[in-house]
Amino acid sequence: MASEILLYWSSGSGPSWRVMLALEEKGLSGYGNKLLSFDKKEHKSEEVMEINPRGQIPAMKHGDVIVNDSMAAIIYLEAAFKGKGIELLPSDPAQQAPVLQRMMETNTLMDKIRNVVFINKSNLDEAKINQNKANLRAEILLWEGYLKQLGGNTFITGKNFTLADCCLFPSVAVLVRQGMDLEKHAPNLAKYYNTVKERPSAKASWPPHFKTSPDQDGLKDLY
Known part of the structure; x- marks a missing residue:
């Protein structure tokens, strides 16, 4: 089965x-x-474009089935x-x-992280940069609140790991990678991160360059 993917x-x-x-x-x-x-624009290669004309990744084949959007x-x-x-x-x-x-x-959390960390700031004035930071702080507070309502020691929709966690965890990991102090500013998200990162799935899929290069400081001055 896995070999067909x-x-x-x-x-x-x-x-x-x-x-x-x-x-x-x-x-x-x-x-x-x-x-x-x-960097090498390999996502625009003929091999990728053949199955994903948008030239985006991930791109996935399972036998004759092609699914490119990550959530799909x-x-x-x-x-x-x-x-x-x-x-x-869940089936219910x-x-x-x-x-x-x-x-x-x-997707909203991911976009707001991009608008602070990965956007070209040379095109933005100081007011816009500060607004983007405020937007991200508000978004983080929202997720912190979701987890607090659930008791703080759960996955994002309850006691079970779900597709929602597959989507949330990478963004939370980027917050840590970019220098945000989760323990100080979002303790429930910190517990969540520390729980999920120990799952075998997280360890097996951990980005290779996260292991071989130092953490960044894109969010060290978020607060």
């Missing part, structure tokens, strides 16, 4: 990491994969491998709702 991905890409977490949690270790470099890919993996690994999306619609809701919300 081919994933094109990039180290540190949040969308790629989502899919890799889901693959590991579904017990699909050993899937085929190709690590691509954004993880929903597909849960459906295609129902009963294998852990259940990442009422229980699905919060998982799907939090999944979609993680």
Whole structure:
């Protein structure tokens, strides 16, 4: 089964990491994969463009099935491998709702991180830079509140790890990677990060360059 899967991905890409977490949690270790470099524009190669005309990654093939959007890919993996690994999306619609809701919300967190850390600041005035930081602080507070409501020692929708966690954890890991002091400013997110990072799926999919290069300081002055 895993041998029929081919994933094109990039180290540190949040969308790629989502899919890799889901693959590991579904017990699909050993899937085929190709690590691509954004710097070398390998995501625009003919090989990738053939299956994803947008030239974006992740791009995933499972036999004759092609799924490129990361959220579509993880929903597909849960459906295609129902009963294998852990259940990442409950079958009951009422229980699905919060998982799907939090999944979609993680895109907002990812965008607000990008607007502070990865945007070209030479095109922004100081007021806009400060507003982007304020927007990210407010977004982090929202996620902190979600976890606080659940008791602080849970996954993002309750006691079970779900697709929502596949989507949230990469962004939380980037907060840490970029120098944010989670323990000080978002203690429930810190507990969440420390819990999820110890899962075998997180260890197996940890971005290679996170292991070999020092952490960054893009968020050291967020607060």
